[in-house]
Amino acid sequence: QVRLVESGGGSVQAGGSLTLACTDSPTTGMRRTMGWFRQEPGKEREGVATIITDGSSTYAESVKGRFTISVDNVKNILYLQMNSLKLEDTAMYFCAAAGGVRTFCSGGVCSASLKESDFDYWGQGTQVTVSS
Numbered sequence: 001q002v003r004l005v006e007s008g009g010g011s012v013q014a015g016g017s018l019t020l021a022c023t024d025s026p027t028t029g030m031r032r033t034m035g036w037f038r039q040e041p042g043k044e045r046e047g048v049a050t051i052i053t054d055g056s057s058t059y060a061e062s063v064k065g066r067f068t069i070s071v072d073n074v075k076n077i078l079y080l081q082m083n084s085l086k087l088e089d090t091a092m093y094f095c096a097a098a099g100g101v102r103t104f105c106s107g108g109v110c111s112a113s114l115k116e117s118d119f120d121y122w123g124q125g126t127q128v129t130v131s132s
Contacts, residue, residue, distance in 0.1 A: 009126030022095030047114030
């Protein structure tokens with residue numbers, strides 16, 4: 001049974017930074033896809049950043065250059081470093097994991113999927129609030 005637990009959310013002023021962490025239990029040792037999604041009240045959940053555990057990552061256009069996803073495969077922790085936070089980054093952030101490699105391919109280049117339906121396991125979420 002995969003259990004994902006997020007931490008690191010909180011309140012921050014615009015322009016500030018936060019780092020989210022997601023612990024993953026148990027260890028499967030298999031190459032797979034993990035990611036961060038977010039959801040605002042009344043809106044659909046959207047992909048923020050995803051990573052295949054051997055390095056390939058994908059970012060939503062709205063966070064490129066500001067957010068960095070990484071994974072510690074020894075400690076089984078997924079991170080999301082969020083810099084230059086904007087008011088529109090306010091949302092509940094969810095950690096997600098897929099039971100294998102999930103990719104999308106375009107023009108012969110394949111990257112980690114940002115598609116919600118490709119992910120099998122979800123955390124409970126951690127709130128990020130950005131204020132002016």
